[in-house]
Each structure stands twice: as structure tokens, then as C-alpha cells.
Amino acid sequence: MNTTAEKNNIIRDLEREILSLQGLVKRSGTHPLDIGLGSIENAFPNQTFPVAAMHEFISYSREEAAATNGFIGGLLGKLMHHGGACLWIGNKRTIFPAGLKNFGIDPERIIFIDLIKPKDILWTVEEALKCSALAAVVGELTELNFKESRRLQLAVEQSRVTGLLHRYNPLVENTVACVSRWKIQPMVSEAADGMPGVGWPRWNVQLQKIRNGKPGSWQVEWTSEGFSVKSRPLMRFEKFELLQTG
Template structure:
């Protein structure tokens, strides 16, 4: 067999595999991605956004409650945008501290939310896997303290099979939760950042430091954004070196 014929055969085989994955995912495109709508983020993420049929992880930048809350709302915004107007999000909790009104302010309203309680990490992972394989959910979110390569690989395969986005909130326990190896496509660290000063007296919009600690197919990066709005959207602060109208970053440096 010539080299050209061999290449054509390999390309055809990969095409057939993609078609099989799409059929298994209920006709959903396994290569589809959910963009943030911010070039400062999407332009630096491989694929231009978060893979729809993939596992993505987030953890607080530290073990503090404010960092954990920021990571929770970050995932809520992603899940809310993934659900849109008709989808349902399954959120598997490990403890009863999920605040529904806060999730709604980040773009995930109660009518789009289904909560399941599972005490142990093993139970959370099992429920997540079942939800992902079902294929009818917009996204599945799970809160865990420990999940190794085997567990995350199972979730990734389940996400691909069901064409459903898997979002894992990594809880702090004794050490950095993102230090544990994982097969997740993206891994994020989220923490609060100082609000941009307003021209008048008052408190500016809440801001986050968003760090893409690891991604498949690209380097990591870090930037500051405003927190999710009620539609789950992120925005760049008014004084930001990443905004086209603030390219020199001078005002941002003076405000920092």
C-alpha cells in the first residue's frame, strides 16, 4: 500500500470514529466548544472555548471561603450558559452549602438546576458518570476532594459518550487540589481580585483572578475579569490591559 493510500485510509478511519462518537452522543458534535465570548480568554484556549463533551476542573486559588465561592460561581456561569433557555444542569454536592440565589446571580437559575446529594467522593463521581452517560443534560457539575487519573478518565469518556459537559469543583482539603494528576481538558484556579476603582464613591463590580493552570493543546495563562453576571458572562474590567481601548495598560497599572 502506498503512503498516500495509507494516509487516506487513516483519515477515513478517523472520520468514521468521529461519526460513531457523534451517534453515541445523540447527534451532538463532539468537537463543539462553548466560548466565553471574551477574546482575551477564547483566543488563548485551544479550540476557542471549553469542549462541550469534555471534563473541565476548577478550584479556589487558596483554601479560603471566598476563593471556593469564586470557583463555584465560575462553574455556575459556565453551566448556566451551557444550559441556555431549555437545558438542565445536574449538580452533585458533597455537603449542603450550595446557595441557589447566588448561583442564579451567576447565570444558573433554580429552574435549570437539579441537585443530588452524595456524601463521599466515590458517590459523587458515580452519580456524575451516570448523569453524563444519560446524554439529556446540558452539564453535570460535581464537588470532590480527591479524583485521580482513573476516575477523571472515566468521566471524560462518559462526557464524550453522552455529549455532555463535565464540570468538577475541586475542594481544598490538605493540599492544592490541582496538584493531583487528572485527564481534564482544562484546569482552572479562581480567586477574588480587587474591584476597579469607580470615578465616584461606591464599590465597583466584583472581580476575579482567573488562571488556566493547564490545558490540553496549549499553554496556561492568567488574567483579571469581572465576576459572572446574571447571564453567566464574564467581562474585562473597565481599566484592563486586555481591553482594546486600554492596550497600553497605563491606567490599569496606576489603579492596581
């Protein structure tokens, strides 16, 4: 057998094994979930949004937090499309439940849990992630260390629930076990057909980290049809410059 072919086969087998250990491949008999992120999905391993995984979102202002919640709402609409409820856990509810209808979500399918102490929020998020009857869990917290995040990732690998962590104004952007790190910034919307008023939500979406994938930055708009990607991802040197100056 050709030596080069043997090496390529070994590399592919190792890649599949590593992705499997990290919970980033679909199980037999299942179909990839279409999140509707268009060209952004090329950044993910296997070109598929990682479910049964933890995703980290970071924001530093109220405007960024609102944009992040909107983007999370769009993801939840897809994650909950085939059934299941969602637990949204935090200490200050910053989202208007009725507004979730804009993202295709019936508000009654989301259970809000408001707590005071950060340790209680973290404990509740971990326990919720163990419940396989849920489609997703959203946790609003500030600080998270690697050991804590590892426990959350292990929980979703068993339950197959998708976890979305929104960290508002953390002291440091430390390394955690989440498979991705996102930053969502608001952009000026454009009213359709020159009509007055506010148009569809539009965001600058930065995928700063994706395990076994390719980070990038895109302009994304939410419309009645779902996510609409408006621009290409950044190249490697562009991403580096963005992280250095941002």
C-alpha cells in the same frame, strides 16, 4: 508538491485527528458555543471553549471556593442558554441557589444532589455525565485519581455533556484526565460610577493547564453583560514563575 507544504498538511491533519480523538473538535452540523470569555478563548484549541469535556477547578480556602463557584455559575449560564438542566452534586452545598439568577440561570433548572460518601459522589457524577439530556454536571469532591477521571472523560465524549469538577482542598494536585485545570481567586470589586457598596464580582482567573492550548492568567469581572476580561494573559516565563511561587 513542495516538501514543506506536504509536511504542513500532514501536521494539520494529525492535529485535527488528535483533537478529534480527545473530543475537542465540533461535530459536523454544529456551531461552536460562545461562552463569552473574550480573549481567554484564544487559549483553547480552535479558540473555542471545550464542551463535551471535563474541566477541573481547585480551591484551598472558603474565599477561593466562593469565587470558583461564581465563575462556574457564569459558565453554566452560557452552557444552559439553549436549554437543558444541570446536576450539581456534592456533600456540602456551599452555593445559594437564588444567587444563580445573577448569572442568568433559573435556579429550578439546577438539581442539587447532596451525598455523604465520596465514592457515592463520584459514582453519581459519572452516571449523570452519561445523560445526554443534561447541559452540564458540576461535581464537588476532593480527591480524584487518573483512572477515575478517565472514566468521567470517556462518559462526556459519548454524551456530549460538559463536566465541571470543583476540588476543594485536595491533598495533592495530581495528574488527571481533565482537559483543563483552573484556579479562581477573589479580587476587590469596584463600585460603578463611584457609588457606595459592592461592585460586580471580580476574579483572578488562572488557566494552569489546557490540553493542546496555551495556559495563562487574566483578571475577569462578571457584569450584567457577562464576562469582561480586564488584562492580558501571562507569557510563558511569567506563567512558570507563577507556578513556581504559587
